[in-house]
Amino acid sequence: MRLRKGEERYAAGLLTPAMLIVFGVIIIPIITTFIYTLVNIDPLSSHQGEFAGLSFYIRTLRSSEFWADLGRTLHFTIASTALETILGLLIAVLLNQKFPGVAILRSIIIIPWAIPTVVNGSLWKLMLNGEYGVINAVLEKLHLISSYQSWLGNPKTAMWCIILADTWKMTPLAVIFFLAALQGIDQSIYEAARVDGAGALKSFFSITFPAVRPTMMVIIVMRTVEKFKAFDIFYLMTRGGPANSTKTLMYDTYLQAFTNLNFSEAATLAYLIALAVALLTLVYIRLMRREENA
Amino acid sequence: MKRAASNATAGPVYKPRLSARAKRMRALEMFLGLILAVIVLAPVVWMLLSSVMLPVDLTAKPLKFIPDTLTFERYAQIFRSETSSDPAYVFRMALGNSLIVAVCVTLLSLVTGTMAAYAFAHVRFRGKGPLMMVILFTYMLPPAALIIPLYRIFTSLHWLDRKAPLIILYLSFIIPFIIWVMQDFFGSISRTFEEAAQVDGATRLQTLIHIFLPIARPGAIATGILAFLMSWDEFFYALIFTSSLNSKTMTIAIEEFNGKFTIDYGMISTAGILGSLIPVLITVIFQKYIVMGMTAGGVKE
Numbered sequence: 284m285r286l287r288k289g290e291e292r293y294a295a296g297l298l299t300p301a302m303l304i305v306f307g308v309i310i311i312p313i314i315t316t317f318i319y320t321l322v323n324i325d326p327l328s329s330h331q332g333e334f335a336g337l338s339f340y341i342r343t344l345r346s347s348e349f350w351a352d353l354g355r356t357l358h359f360t361i362a363s364t365a366l367e368t369i370l371g372l373l374i375a376v377l378l379n380q381k382f383p384g385v386a387i388l389r390s391i392i393i394i395p396w397a398i399p400t401v402v403n404g405s406l407w408k409l410m411l412n413g414e415y416g417v418i419n420a421v422l423e424k425l426h427l428i429s430s431y432q433s434w435l436g437n438p439k440t441a442m443w444c445i446i447l448a449d450t451w452k453m454t455p456l457a458v459i460f461f462l463a464a465l466q467g468i469d470q471s472i473y474e475a476a477r478v479d480g481a482g483a484l485k486s487f488f489s490i491t492f493p494a495v496r497p498t499m500m501v502i503i504v505m506r507t508v509e510k511f512k513a514f515d516i517f518y519l520m521t522r523g524g525p526a527n528s529t530k531t532l533m534y535d536t537y538l539q540a541f542t543n544l545n546f547s548e549a550a551t552l553a554y555l556i557a558l559a560v561a562l563l564t565l566v567y568i569r570l571m572r573r574e575e576n577a
Numbered sequence: 578m579k580r581a582a583s584n585a586t587a588g589p590v591y592k593p594r595l596s597a598r599a600k601r602m603r604a605l606e607m608f609l610g611l612i613l614a615v616i617v618l619a620p621v622v623w624m625l626l627s628s629v630m631l632p633v634d635l636t637a638k639p640l641k642f643i644p645d646t647l648t649f650e651r652y653a654q655i656f657r658s659e660t661s662s663d664p665a666y667v668f669r670m671a672l673g674n675s676l677i678v679a680v681c682v683t684l685l686s687l688v689t690g691t692m693a694a695y696a697f698a699h700v701r702f703r704g705k706g707p708l709m710m711v712i713l714f715t716y717m718l719p720p721a722a723l724i725i726p727l728y729r730i731f732t733s734l735h736w737l738d739r740k741a742p743l744i745i746l747y748l749s750f751i752i753p754f755i756i757w758v759m760q761d762f763f764g765s766i767s768r769t770f771e772e773a774a775q776v777d778g779a780t781r782l783q784t785l786i787h788i789f790l791p792i793a794r795p796g797a798i799a800t801g802i803l804a805f806l807m808s809w810d811e812f813f814y815a816l817i818f819t820s821s822l823n824s825k826t827m828t829i830a831i832e833e834f835n836g837k838f839t840i841d842y843g844m845i846s847t848a849g850i851l852g853s854l855i856p857v858l859i860t861v862i863f864q865k866y867i868v869m870g871m872t873a874g875g876v877k878e
Contacts (some may be wrong), residue, residue: 290700290701290702291701291702291703293696293700293781294696294701294702295698295701295702297692297695297700298692298696300688300689300692300693300703301689301690301692301693301752301756302693303754304689304745304748304749304752305712305715305749306746307749308723308727308745308746308748308749309715309718309723309749310726311726311730312722312723312726312727313718313722313723313726313731313801315724315726316722316725316726319726320801360616360842362701374613374624377609377610381648382603382606382607382609383607384607384611384614385606385610386616387614388610388613390864391614391615391617392617392859392869393861393864394617394618394621394860394861395581395617395620395621396858397806397856397857397859397860397861398621398808398856399809399827399828399852399853399856400810400812401810401812401827401828401831401832401852402624402831402848402849402852402853404844405621405625405686405831405834405835406623406624406770406833406849407620407834408763408844409627409842409845410623411618412842414636415635415636415637415638415842417623417640417642419643420638420639420640424639425816426585436769437587451616451620455617457873459871459872460871460872461870463868480804498780505617508717510595512719514721514812514813515813515828517815517836519832528619533719533721534675536636536721537721540721540724540725541817548652548727549583549721549725550720550722550725553719553721553722553724554722556719556721556722557718557719557722560714560717560718560719561717562712563717564710564713564714564717567666567713569712570709575727577873
């Protein structure tokens with residue numbers, strides 16, 4: 284019993300500095316934000332200071348704007364996560380082969396990931412520019428387009444531009460995870476499969492894919508959380524425009540809080556996002572536990 | 578992860594003669610590799626070129642992909658400008674602010690996070706599981722859920738536009754990240770080292786410092802680098818809480834190049850190159866550590 288008490292005191296000593304900083308910053312704001320979702324604090328509202336109950340949640344969930352925001356958030360989240368996962372796996376399989384130059388490729392592949400998000404956003408914004416952008420110049424030279432297009436100014440293409448920029452930066456992360464998983468596969472299994480007459484596709488689906496599946500699940504959940512709350516790249520590239528075509532839940536939260544000064548609406552949106560993130564985190568922990576027990 | 582290197586270097590070096598099919602396969606792999614290299618490098622090379630191209634060439638139509646004349650004037654302007662209203666000067670100061678903030682965040686988060694991670698991995702205490710869940714959730718939490726009260730609190734404390742509060746804010750999500758990755762890394766280190774040291778009469782703190790930390794050094798380097806990169810990259814809090822040269826970070830200065838001032842393609846590219854220099858160099862040099870740190874936090878084999 285005395286030993287146990289000593290252990291706990293030791294743990295408390297080690298944990299205190301970290302917990303003081305983390306919870307010191309988080310606890311009051313997270314509770315206050317929750318109160319904001321229940322009490323109208325909008326400075327411009329005639330009902331300021333009144334208890335609102337769940338009416339902010341109900342109003343948000345009933346508004347078509349919320350569902351449109353959610354749709355755009357899911358568009359970005361699903362498309363970029365899927366692209367990064369698929370491209371990441373294919374590139375990792377390529378980089379796991381032995382051919383001249385592969386060592387150089389393996390070391391440069393990480394570069395896009397290292398470029399700050401803000402720089403990545405402005406770089407793609409420049410390249411996609413409708414008047415002078417290099418992407419227009421290249422596409423025109425290849426005769427893929429007849430005249431320069433305003434990719435970011437067109438509601439039909441703006442979201443795909445952001446997905447492109449994000450995929451370019453973040454696919455290397457998936458590549459690195461997949462490469463680590465691929466290098467854990469015993470090469471002799473492939474030999475054996477070849478002897479048994481299995482082709483490249485067959486051995487990919489019966490050996491490679493099962494081996495990287497756990498990694499893939501972790502990447503998908505981890506990236507989904509990150510994408511769901513992405514903000515920087517939207518602020519940098521489109522600010523939610525044109526015609527709201529890139530206005531996601533996170534971006535709307537920012538607009539409500541800092542442009543429209545609808546604090547209670549913003550707090551409610553933020554709580555709904557946090558709820559989704561919490562659910563995804565639980566899925567993530569489940570996955571990790573299953574991997575540990577497997 | 579730890580046995581990853583084995584088959585990459587295994588076996589004696591010999592060159593078997595390739596069959597026609599294997600040769601074709603190799604040619605295909607090299608071709609795909611080349612395309613990949615172009616996709617990865619072209620945007621970076623273009624940013625580099627844009628930073629040294631004359632303004633006339635940047636807006637030329639049709640675009641000349643290889644310029645005749647290069648200019649390093651923009652780099653010189655960023656390093657030399659002494660006018661406080663000059664965006665180039667603002668950017669240089671912001672780079673300095675980012676560096677100060679990132680270094681402080683890295684050191685503070687490493688020390689406090691490592692201590693806490695050690696407790697999670699090797700000390701018994703009640704409520705460990707739930708606390709770890711809270712820590713992980715804190716790391717994943719969108720800052721939007723905190724921002725309005727934080728803004729009000731910081732305003733009343735006169736903490737706006739200062740570096741120290743920004744550092745504390747960054748610590749609040751980087752420490753949880755370090756704990757999450759490091760406790761996993763510590764968990765893989767056997768307890769027998771510690772038990773042996775304790776039998777020899779070492780105190781727990783001595784064991785931690787003399788036995789444990791040296792073994793954990795690679796993990797600490799990895800997470801330290803990731804902490805630095807996360808701080809260097811941060812945008813949202815900086816957008817809300819910084820406004821002047823006092824505390825404005827690199828990310829905000831770059832954003833301002835895009836909006837506030839007339840759009841100057843060359844300057845945005847130059848700032849982008851300078852803002853990417855430190856993270857890209859760190860990442861390429863310490864690639865092995867970073868890969869280890871990231872995969873330790875995410876995947877278990």
